[in-house]
Amino acid sequence: MGAMPQSVAVCCPACRREHQYAAPSYPCVCGAPVIPPLDPRGVPVAVQHRVWAEEWVSVRCVACGRRGQWPHPELGCPCGTVVRVPVARTPSSADPGAPAAEEPRHRPPFAPVPIRTARDAVTAAALYLRWLGYRDIRRAHQRPPSGIGLAAHGLLAQVDPTMRPASVRDVECLWLTAMTESSLCVYFSLAGYAVDGRARADALGVPLFVLDLTGTPQPVNDHADALAFPTG
Structure with a gap:
């Protein structure tokens, strides 16, 4: 509780x-x-x-x-x-006397689906989000400038199945939309990210994943690593 x-x-x-x-x-x-x-x-x-x-x-x-x-x-x-409103500082795992965090819940290995079509890319991203713990995956109400939007309670995701690297504008639009909904956000791209798009995601705290053709999302930045492999 x-x-x-x-x-x-x-x-x-x-x-x-x-x-x-x-x-x-x-x-x-x-x-x-x-x-x-x-x-x-x-x-x-x-x-x-x-x-x-x-x-x-x-x-x-x-x-x-x-x-x-x-x-x-x-x-x-x-x-x-x-x-x-002021927020109290919470102890990190490195703080002396900080309470030990519970061990992360055990997860089975992720079971990918091969990507052959744009729909496969969306399916792969949805399966991955479920694997991360989000259960109520659905299409987002607001359509992103490119790709497909997915939503869950407290999360907004964008899946770009095109062969164009995601731009800084794509990343910023996702982040702004998520911020208005008080949600976390995550980006999945089949073609990767432009250099300025990745830099902007790093600054805004947006996790970036690249979808390989096996259907396994690969973390691109530290924020994605933290989401996929939390250390507690």
């Missing part, structure tokens, strides 16, 4: 109005809820400019030990100010 939401008093830095705030929970791939730990002694700040690095917070799932990036808690004050 996941932790219960923590409620803290948050004072708007603009109008000084006080609010009671509880952080939302997000679904880990293991199915357990993940709730950013709030810091009642921290100082709330007004959001003046959006900076990507400040939009996300790293939180470890208490059930499986997986660490993920989730939207930073914010609340909207009636005065019109968006207030960023």
